[in-house]
Amino acid sequence: LRREDRAISIDPTFSIYMRTVKARRAHYMPVPLKDDFSLDIDSLLHVANTMRAKLLFLCSPNNPTANQFDKDSIHRILEGFDGIVIIDETYVDFASYSTVEWIKEFDNLIVLRTFSKVYGIAGLRLGYAISNREISSVIRRFKMPYAVSSVALRMGLKLIEKDAFIEQKIHEIKKVRSNLILNLKSLENVKPFKSDTNFVLFSLSKISSEKAYNQLLEQGIIIRKIGKVLNFKNCLRVTVAPPHIMKKFITALREVVEE
């Protein structure tokens, strides 16, 4: 991106896209999701093409809404937009499909992946982009020198050998996630949303997210304050943790929302 170029994404989504676009002095154009958190494909394509955007960021599964967009919608975007499409698959391990194979089909696709989530090494700063040869060679030309330490690389190599262990972890996280959603549903004034990630977004109807957040904090429970998400005014996001922690969280939240 150069100064005054345009990049497009959805709203709400991961805030770092906007920050990186603005750091390039380019324009960031967010297009709201539909009320059910699905993609508004017609609006996205209309804005992207009329504004001649160079780049389209798509976080799928999306942070903070936690849903993975359906294959057809993403396909339609790739077919209808000529600029670069960056699909951020940070949470894909907890979802049902990946778009990586589509790199063979679409020459404008870049898929981002990270070791920060399921591998649990966010502090080591290791991630990667998957794309075709042409785009990869451009990225290589512009990447920061010494961007990844040899310690992080070695650790990454070791971790990708631990397939079975990681599969087991994903299985466990998904199980805890299902229970967490069931427990949230059982609380009064709480509406959890479907999740394809390792976190669950939920909205509150009787108490502000700010107040609930502070009351949980007083009990030593830190979750993420999200606030307004489209029509839902008071949203919070909780990361799936081991069952005993989830139990503590649900007990504390019950007190907060049903007091």
Ligand SMILES: Cc1ncc(COP(=O)(O)O)c(C=O)c1O
């Ligand atoms: C959608 C999304 N992309 C990227 C990241 C950051 O990943 P990394 O730790 O690899 O920078 C996060 C972290 O929360 C995220 O939610």
